[in-house]
Amino acid sequence: MNSINVRMAGVALAATLLWQVNVNAQDSEPNKWAPEKINIDGQATEWPKPLQFYNNDTKLFYTIANNKDTLFLIVSVPDKISQQRIMRSGLSVSINPTGKKKGGAMITFPLVGEINNTPDVPQESRQKLAEEWRRQALANAKQIKVEGLTGVTDGNIPVNNTNGIRTAAAFDAAGNLVCELAVPLSVAGIPAGYDKPVAYRFKVNSLSATERREQEKILREKQAKASKDGGAPAMPDEETRMKMMLFFSTEFWTRQTLATHP
Numbered sequence: 001m002n003s004i005n006v007r008m009a010g011v012a013l014a015a016t017l018l019w020q021v022n023v024n025a026q027d028s029e030p031n032k033w034a035p036e037k038i039n040i041d042g043q044a045t046e047w048p049k050p051l052q053f054y055n056n057d058t059k060l061f062y063t064i065a066n067n068k069d070t071l072f073l074i075v076s077v078p079d080k081i082s083q084q085r086i087m088r089s090g091l092s093v094s095i096n097p098t099g100k101k102k103g104g105a106m107i108t109f110p111l112v113g114e115i116n117n118t119p120d121v122p123q124e125s126r127q128k129l130a131e132e133w134r135r136q137a138l139a140n141a142k143q144i145k146v147e148g149l150t151g152v153t154d155g156n157i158p159v160n161n162t163n164g165i166r167t168a169a170a171f172d173a174a175g176n177l178v179c180e181l182a183v184p185l186s187v188a189g190i191p192a193g194y195d196k197p198v199a200y201r202f203k204v205n206s207l208s209a210t211e212r213r214e215q216e217k218i219l220r221e222k223q224a225k226a227s228k229d230g231g232a233p234a235m236p237d238e239e240t241r242m243k244m245m246l247f248f249s250t251e252f253w254t255r256q257t258l259a260t261h262p
Contacts, residue, residue, distance in 0.1 A: 028197050029053075031259040032065040034072045040180045042138065042170025047074055058082060058204050058250045066258050070164075071095070071188055075202065077177040081245050082204050086169070087112060087134060088246065089205035090145070091179050095188045096199040101253035104199065105148035105188055107181060110169040111156070112137040131171075138169045150189050163187055185258075194258055203251035219244075 035046040044051070051061040051074065059079030065072040073093060077083050090111055096104030143156040144167050152163050159167060166182040185191075190198060 027255050028257060030257045031071075032063055033259040033262040034065040034067040034070065038072060038182070040166040040168045040182050042168035042178050042180055043172060044074060044076060044178055051076055053254070055202070055252045055254075057252050058202060060202060060204070062202065064200060064256050066185065069185055069192075071183050071185055071190065073181045073200075075179045076172075077179070078175070082250070083177045085204045085206060085246055085249070086110070086177060086179070087137070088207055091169075092201070092203040092205055092251075093181060094199075094201035094203070095183075095190070096201075097188070097190045097194065097196070099197045099199050099255055101199050101201070101255070103148075104201070105150075106146070106201075107149070107165065107167070107183065108145040108205070109159075109167040109179070109181070110138055110141040111143050111145060112141050135171060138171070141169070148189075149183075149187050151187060190258070197255040197257050199253055199255050201251060201253045203249060206249040207246045 029052075032048070032052060035048070038046050047063060052063040054061050059077065059082045061076040061078075063074050065074075075091065077086060087110075090108040092106055092108040094104040094106045096102070098104075142159055144159055144161075144165070145156050146152050146165070147154045149163070149165075152165070157163070157165070164182075164184040164187060167180065169177065169179045172178050185194075
């Protein structure tokens with residue numbers, strides 16, 4: 001091997017090692033210490049900007065924080081498709097104190113209920129109505145879904161619950177969907193003084209199976225009508241294409257250790 005190849009091999013090896021270090025560092029970052037007097041209201045007012053991390057698969061900005069007895073998570077969602085998925089089916093956050101990227105306790109929110117079609121009005125009015133509906137739907141969310149939490153029965157529980165679990169979601173002035181979660185460390189199954197990495201999953205849920213079947217039926221009917229009229233099969237319009245993108249969920253896992261001091 002000549003000297004140029006040796007140098008190139010050395011550079012490649014160094015780059016590979018550096019990449020591995022960066023990946024490992026990102027997968028065991030410590031949490032931030034939670035801001036003082038944090039208000040779970042679906043606004044990022046108290047949080048340092050920008051949020052700590054970004055995940056490209058889900059298009060989420062997020063920060064995980066804690067104080068001595070509570071775990072906090074905030075997510076900011078600028079992506080319109082991810083916003084629609086969350087509005088329809090919620091954001092699921094899993095917490096596994098073993099550090100394994102599977103299983104764990106899970107909290108899903110917001111649960112806004114059934115999505116109604118926007119009335120047949122001019123486009124400008126339709127957009128304003130949709131924005132107002134989204135704001136009201138998030139403000140009126142009454143339940144969250146839980147699974148595997150310590151001392152909490154699996155299933156839907158009130159947003160205003162006695163377990164210390166607090167959630168909120170709202171749109172900020174820039175049009176980002178902001179989701180906040182606070183859960184006592186003990187309820188999340190994380191012991192006091194725990195110093196091992198905790199695994200977290202963020203999942204942007206897809207449409208339910210029922211909604212997906214309904215949308216697929218609408219598309220088939222449009223295609224059948226076009227064929228019957230002697231034309232080419234109808235291509236999905238923009239609204240249908242957007243809905244088809246909601247058929248699929250996106251998610252990622254990460255691991256972080258608890259913050260030990262401000």
